[in-house]
Amino acid sequence: IAATSGLISKMDREELQGVIAHEMSHVGNYDIRFALLVGVLVGSIALLADWFLRFTFWGGGRRSSSDDNRGGGGLLIILFVIALVLAVIAPLIGRLVQLAVSRRREELADVSAVELTRNPMGLARALRSISDDPEVLEVANRATQHLYIVNPIKSFEDRAKSMWDTHPPIAERIAVLQRIAGQYGQDPNALG
Template identity: 85%
Template structure:
């Protein structure tokens, strides 16, 4: 395979993941539309409930959009590193972040370090101008420069791909579904019903059917929304993996880093279920190596490494054998 085929491979992967992400958003929009239409007809309120739910969801998300990164960094115990004059132990980190910032054509993000022996990292911030990248001391101690470059390339890709904004969009849509579903179920519980009298016009049977459909959808729509939200999270993780190769031109470094983080037995003490989706590898180590569930925030490590292996093959880069197996980077 010629060298010129390499960009085609990871650009194709990038396009595929972006397309899948927007298709998933489309699914949420369709669910919200169906739910709003059925509930609007069943209650006689029309589309007013959907509009109100979206407004409330947006209002609830504004605080998270502007202040969420500070809360995440504070709750993680992250300390900012002065990039102008970093301590000796963080000079390589700052150097790699600067390198990836230039490669990605994005502003230099703030750099933070979390004092924890478990290797991991995450990026946060509403846009490239307000981005932060945080890594643990364990990651700096346990990785060589090639692996560190792969990790920072992944996190810089989250910044470059505006993943925080994308997650906010999905969150608003899913939140709107949850709000309108909850309202309708409470409305029904307290004896609410359609305000006009379709029975007089012979539409009682249709009204009853649509009311039942609205009730069923109100129960299952929040679950569908959550499934899609998690699927989007998995898709954006794969997108960041592939985009990292666009920055580093080295799929092996990231693959080795993923294997190192996954195999490490240390528990990231500062992580919790509210922040687990931010990290490059899920720090809540309760999932099987090859598990693939609709409830997972990340794709299986073996699957992520196999995608990088395919890209390496197209690039003509030697890839360590069996790296998709636990313990193969030791």
């Protein structure tokens, strides 16, 4: 677990505890292992789709001459079109599954962080503070965005809406934390 110097300087103690507990929860919930498993599953589906495409492109290993051709080419064309569609759609669907799983793991890490700190509003204030920060994190990019507590990529019409986000929307995360705060006897409106 690492914290940027900007995070440390901008957070108060309760907010920093919430962020660190959130990241510790990713470790405790075996999110890395889970992400690896999902990645392998998605990659396997993409490989199978690619294999099917190549298999149908080369005629399934059959060689036929014009004397032998009995009209089986129509089936091969249909199989090729199906394989082509699968080869294009499988990686896209796989990526959407990865993103959905990633968002669910973020929600789990938020709830687990509250179990560790017993302070949902500390994490809620941290999320609000980080998301409201106008500074663009120069070192963040699409390859590293999943490493942050809040998606650091800010631009392109709210990051092209939430379908491609690795994190759930901040407002939703804060609303969940506010509901939990009521169960802990805290003021759910104390966002500061």
